[in-house]
Amino acid sequence: MRKIVNLIAVVAFINVFLVGMGRFAPGVEAGSKAGENIDKKKCVKENENPAPQILKFQEEGNSFKTTTLEKLKETVASQNITVNEAQSAGKRTYAGFKFLHFLHKIYGDDLSGYDTVEFVATDGYAASISLKTFEKLPAYLTFGYKDPEKKFIIVHDVTHKTWCVPLGPFYLVWDNLTDPGLFVGDKSTIWPYQVETINLYSFANKYAAIIPPSDSPSEVKDGFDSYKLYCLKCHTLKSLGGEIGPPLEAVLENFENQEKLRKLISDPKSVNPEAEMYVPFREKGKEKEKVIDSIITYLYFEAPEVFIFKPQKKMK
Ligand code: HEC
Secondary structure (H helix, E strand, C coil): CCCCCCCCCCCCCCCEEEECCCCCCCCCCCCCCCCCCCCHHHHHHHCCCCCCCEEEEEECCEEEEEEEHHHHHHHCCCEEEEEECCCCCCEEEEEEEEHHHHHHHHHCCCCCCCCEEEEEECCCCEEEEEHHHHHHCCEEEEEEECCCCCCCEEEEEECCEEEEEECCCEEEEECCCCCCCCCCCCCCCCCCCCEEEEEEECHHHHCHHHCCCCCCCHHHHHHHHHHHHHCCCCCEECCEECCCCCCHHHHHHHCCCHHHHHHHHHCHHHHCCCCCCCCCCCCCHHHHHHHHHHHHHHHHHHCHHHCCCCCCCCCC
16 A cells, blocks of 8 residues: 555645545655655666656547657647746746647547546556646646756655655646746646556546436535545545555445544544545535535445445434
8 A cells, every 4th residue: 555645735626636646746755765865866867767758648548549759749839838846846947738739639629528637657646637627727748847958857855855756758737837826836736747648538437337326315416526526536436446545345344333434534543543544624623524424425325235334414
């Protein structure tokens, strides 16, 4: 199980969710030596032979094209883009493709039928971002620094801990210098790096088996919306979702009542000091309890057979 270092807060209007990952976020370590002091020279040396810059494209999870960076440059215009770097402090200028334009060049003018873009990294980690986000905010798929001689890496520095982060083959950045929707140091968008596959898909198709039907009770539908935001990236239900935590069907039977389960979700460390699970709820107090109860109601709706209690609405 992968160490969870940090998680991002997600701003309400940006629909971002991550599947099977705990690292594509500002301030998140890249599976490398957390806490070790790596200097720039060592970081460069370790990345003398970067992964080849090849990008795979998928539609609904099915591959249809693999292209080299050289070929991509012939098809799509590239440009320089300066951003306030999310993985580290300060401004950086990258070379890359304006992402929405790039997407249209690859997938065609008509993207209807899809609503989500998934970025899969060389180690299998995947981050999904709603297509709508790209229509609202400017993202660039970068392939190097403006200076092509400069190694495509970041020495990531957070509170005296450093990590060496190779960014290639591709790295998604957001124009947080010119767009008013993205403030400086914004933590609301994710910046996936080491991207080797782009998958355009329909959320409703991919997750059909765990999306409650439209005539389900509203608490179940609300519960699913929160589940999608807070749990899907780390857990599977009916084999769909991320694999950082255990499949939920395998652990729900450990809870003999709703209070215990609510407590675990609300504050995992209060139940198990060693817990790696951490859920960055935006809600506080009673609101947070309500959200958690709706998630439990949703889980019961999907998999009643694994529960040993029946969720109840709390009396006021
Ligand atoms: C950042 C990843 C992550 C997120 C987000 C996450 N979990 Fe977990 N979850 C874990 C991990 C890892 C474990 C295994 C125990 C541990 O290390 O905390 C776990 C364990 C659990 C368990 C079993 C605990 C036990 O003691 O048997 C339940 C139930 C659970 N999670 C439910 C949820 C629900 C519901 C959500 C959404 C509100 C959620 N988790 C969000 C990673 C996560």
